[in-house]
Amino acid sequence: MKVALQQAHRNLLFLGSCLLLCTAYLSVCTREFLAFRYSHQPNLSGLQEAVQLEPGNAEDWYLLGRYRMTVSQEPQAALPLLRRATELNPNRADYWFDLASAYQMLRMTRDQNRAIEKALLVDPFTPAVAWQAANFYWSEGEIDRALQQFRIVAANDPYLLGAALERCWRMRPQVDFLLNSVVPARPDTYSSFLELLMQKNQPAAAAHVWDAIKRSHFQVGPRCVFDYVRFLLDRKQVDEAYQAWSDGASLNGLEGYRSSPKNLIINADFGFPILNTGFDWIYQDVAGVSLGIDPTESYRGRPVLSATLNGSGFGDLGIHQLIPVQPASGYEFSACYKPSNMEGAGALHFVLEDRLNGARYFTSEDLTGTDAWTHVSGSFTTGPATRLLVLRIVHLPAETAIRGSVSIAALKLVQEQNQEGAE
DSSP, rough: OOHHHHHHHHOOOOOOHHHHHHHHHHHHHHHHHHHHHHHTSSSSHHHHHHHHHHHHHHHHHHHHHHHIIIISOOOOHHHHHHHHHHHHHHHOOHHHHHHHHHHHHHTOHHHHHHHHHHHHHHHOOOOOHHHHHHHHHHHOOOOHHHHHHHHHHHHHOOOTHHHHHHHHHHHOOOOOHHHHHOOOSSSHHHHHHHHHHHHTTOOOHHHHHHHHHHTTTTTHHHHHHHHHHHHHTTTOOOOOOOOHHHHHHHTTTTTGGBBBTTSSSSTTOOSSSSOOOSOOOOOOOOOOOEEEOTTTBBBBBBOOOEEEEOOOOSSEEEEEEEEEOOOOOOEEEEEEEEEEEESSOEEEEEEETTTTTEEEEEEEOOOOOOOOOOOEEEEEOOOOTEEEEEEEEEEEEEEEHHHHHHHHEEEEEEHHHHHHOOO
C-alpha cells in the first residue's frame, strides 16, 4: 500500500512538471507569434509591441528603426533602434546600410562611413551590397571608392551591369581609365560598355572600346557587331564601318560575309543565310512583292533569289545591299536573271546609286525576255566623293502594274583593272 502511494505521488509530480513545461512553451510560442504578428503590421504601435515582446530579436528592432526613419521621417529617433539591431546581429549588411542612411540624414559623415565599411566587411562581394555602397560613396563625392564598388557590381550582376557602367561614365567619362581600372575585361562587359557609349553618341570613346575588343579577341555577339556597324554608318563613317564588319566577321566565324577584290558584293550567290543588316543583304516587306530563296530553282548549282509580283505598283523589290567603293573609280557590274510570265507596262532594273546623295551611276536594261537565264552587265564611274553604293532592283515606272516572277543569281561587282593600276 505504501508503494502505491509513493508511485501515485511521483506520477502527480511528473504530470505537474509536464504541465509547467507546456505552459512555459505555450507562453514562449504565444509571445513569438504575437511579436511576429505585430512586427508585420505596418504601423508604429505594432512594431513597438513586437520589440517589447521580443527584445532580443534584431529584426524587430531593425523594422522599428526603419519605420521611424523612412515613414515617420525621424532619423534621430531611428538611430538607437538601428544601432540596437546591429548590436544584436552584426552580420546583416542591410542593417548597417540603414544605419548609414540614418547617419547620412543627420549629416554624421564619419559614422556613416563606418557603417558602410561594416556592411562591406560583412558582405564584401555581393553585388547588391556593393551597389548600395557605391551609391553612398557617390552621393558623398568619394568617386574612387564608388568606382571600386561599381566594378564589383559590373563583374557579378548582369542585371545591374548597364546601370553600373552608366554611373561610372557619369562620374568619370574617361574611356581608357574605365577600361583599365573599372570595366572587367570580359566580352559581356565590353559589349555593354560599347552599347552605352553608342547610346550616348560618343563615337571616339566607342572606337576605343571596339579596339579593346579586337585586341582581346573577344567573341562578342553578332548583335554587338551589327549595332556598331549601324552606328558608324549613321555617321557616314564608311571605312570604319566596313572595317568593323570585317573584324566582327572574324570574331564570330562569319568570314563568308566579307567581300573580296574578285567580287565586292557579299553573299552574292545567296549561299549563306541573309543577315538582314550591315553589309549583307537587307530586306523589308513590300506590298505586291513576295521574296524568298527558291528551293526548286538554282543557277549552276547555287541558290537563287526569287521574287513573285502580284500586279501592284511598287518602287523596288524591298531588298538591297550597301557596297563600299572608291571615289572617281571605274566598276563593272554583272548579274543573271530569269523572268517568268512577266506582264505589265513597267519593268525591273538593277540600279547602283550613291547611298549618301542618291546619285544614280548605273541602270541595267529591262529584266524582260523569255523564260531563260539571261546575262546583264555594264560599267560606270563613281563620283569624286562617292564612298558607298546601294544596289537595288527597282521597278520603273513605279506607278505601273507588273505581274509575274523573276529569279536573280550570279551578282558581281568588281573595280576595273586599269583603274586599280592607275591608283
